[in-house]
Amino acid sequence: MSRRPLALAVAVLALLAGAPTPARADPGPPGLTWGECADDLPGVPLDPAVRCARLRLPVDWARPHGPTFELAVARRAARVPERRVGTLVFGPGGPGDSGVERIRKGDRFSDEMLDRFDLVSFDPRTVARTAAGVCTPDPTLRRPPIPLADQADFDAAVAYNRALWERCRPTSAVFDHADTLSTVRDLEALRRALGERRLSFHGSSYGTLLGQQYAERHPDRVRAVVLEGVFDHSLSVRPFVRTQAATLQDSFDEFVSWCDRSTDCVLHGRDVRSVWADVLARADRGGYAPRTSFDVTAVALGMLAGPRWPQLAAEIRDMDAGDPPDELRLPIAVAAFCADWPAAVRDYDEYAGLVREAAAVAPDVRYGAGLLAVQTCLGWPSPVRNPPHRLGVHTRTPLLLLNARHDPRTGYAWATNVARQLGRHGRLVTYEGWGHGAYERTPCTIAVVDRYLVDLTVPAPGARCAEG
Structure with missing residues (x-):
């Protein structure tokens, strides 16, 4: 029997016996102790407005009292505290981008965002400062070419990958638990540690998958979610x-x-x-x-x-x-x-x-x-921990999708497909221009996102921003 049904049964028996119900201890959110960031970014001096912390979390959320790791977190304080809206969490892309570095640099946000939000991000599992593995190829194996030429190349690619993963695995506590669903649990723990009743989130590229799946699993905890350069996780x-x-x-x-x-x-x-x-x-x-x-x-x-x-x-x-x-x-x-x-x-x-x-x-x-x-x-163990599926999101505020018409990495077709899956719980804004990422392209794209995050203003259906 799981702990929750067992606790419920004990409470019911106590009531039937006329005895007082023992109070359940609320462990509360994990703590964040903010301090100076490590001076580990060449050319980026330490900024007193930016503080760093480490959030201790379970390696495997199915075993909450098992082994733990530390999630590296950074926060840039709002420049105009009297106009502060709250905390905005940035979801880095890649996968493999560092959110801590993005906050340290402060170059991914408009002036209004810098003024009115505490900006927070993190290095996801296996990235940079968060249980990153030391992954060096086996020197005895030839790296297969891209594209592969024949079955021998295919077999060599599988062998090369598996050997690489076996060398990575012992060097990172979270290597086998780095899927986005695990990061969704990390993000929820971070929200609680920050003391935010509901989450304001801006995900970029692969970080949009985190935003989608968080909204799917915690719709009542969503204040506003921006998906910029939309990843489509429904595709085989x-x-x-x-x-x-x-x-x-x-x-x-x-x-x-x-x-x-x-x-x-x-x-x-x-x-x-x-x-x-x-x-x-x-x-x-x-x-x-x-x-x-x-x-x-x-x-x-x-x-x-x-x-x-x-x-x-x-x-x-x-x-x-x-x-x-x-x-x-x-x-x-x-x-x-x-x-x-x-x-x-x-x-x-x-x-x-x-x-x-x-x-x-x-x-x-x-x-x-x-x-x-x-x-x-190729060669990854099957089934995967977080298999593709169609979204089922039901949030009070629709998710805001922003995508360039001509994006070479997260294509416009992905954004329109995810918008269809979201239905009335999503709103797509099209930037009629080029490149990967659209937020800071024009005053229009900035205004669309900023008004949504600050005022919860949802753009009209079919909204577009002209090329920059």
């Missing part, structure tokens, strides 16, 4: 890969259109698609070895997020002249992502089918980030 592997490729192709199309009309593009006057195709063909022939065609695509994936169109044009020009692309560096918190999203791919034939499907919707860029996600999680 095939539509995930397809939509990731399609949204990168869309952003590449926008880049080509800019290059055709702008003299700021160093490829202006040339057939940009043809130059790009020649670069990919050179990569296919081994011309940039050990870099592959995926490394070429990753250049576009990184720069279109800005978007940094002039720099992308210059990179393509240089690769066309023979310079290899930089080494792929797209870090991801594996223990979190792979516990949220199953890479249910049995063999190379299934994998190759995904590659073909991505290329069909993305003839120029071929892959998208979805293929990297698949390969990152």
Whole structure:
């Protein structure tokens, strides 16, 4: 019998016997003791307005009295205390981004947010200051290429991943409990520790999944939730890969259109698609070895997020002249992502089918980030702790969704699909521009989010902000 039914039974028996019911001890929220932050960010001096703390929480929420870990938390005090609205918790993206660093830098918030909210964030499980593992590849294993070429490559990728995870696991207490549902429990504990009756939350990119799932499980505790650059957790592997490729192709199309009309593009006057195709063909022939065609695509994936169109044009020009692309560096918190999203791919034939499907919707860029996600999680134990599902949110205040029309990472199709799942409990605002993340793009996007968070003003259906 669980502890709660047992306690209820004891109380009922006591009443029947005419004895007084023993008072239940309320453990209260875990405590936060604020102090000076570690001086561990080069170029970012300590700010007296920012304080840090560590919140001790269960490793496994199913065993609340079992082993614990410490969640690294940072808070930036409201600059105008007499106009303070409350506390706003920022949900970092990635997965793998540091919320502590975001608060230390203070560069992710408007002046009004800095004035009127205590801004709080944290490093999620396995990230930076929160039980981050030491994950070094097995030096005896070759890192498989992206894309994989055959069944031998597929088997090698599974072996490489599993060996990496076995080296990570002993170095992080929370490696096997880093899924977003566990972080939802962490966020609820943080809300209680902060003394906030209801949660005001702004999630970015992968942090929007945390906001969605918190609202789903604690609707009565939601004051306001912003989802910026919306992650769609309802997708199985095939539509995930397809939509990731399609949204990168869309952003590449926008880049080509800019290059055709702008003299700021160093490829202006040339057939940009043809130059790009020649670069990919050179990569296919081994011309940039050990870099592959995926490394070429990753250049576009990184720069279109800005978007940094002039720099992308210059990179393509240089690769066309023979310079290899930089080494792929797209870090991801594996223990979190792979516990949220199953890479249910049995063999190379299934994998190759995904590659073909991505290329069909993305003839120029071929892959998208979805293929990297698949390969990152090949071999992960099944079933995952937090499998994809359609949302069921019923909050008093609708969740505010904000997405760029041309986002190469969290595509507009994801935002519209999540908005459909939310129904009247969500409201999508479209930024008619480019890049990953939309909040600080224009005065309009800032005003939409700020008025929602400060005044709980929900935008009209179909609201849009023009490109910046």
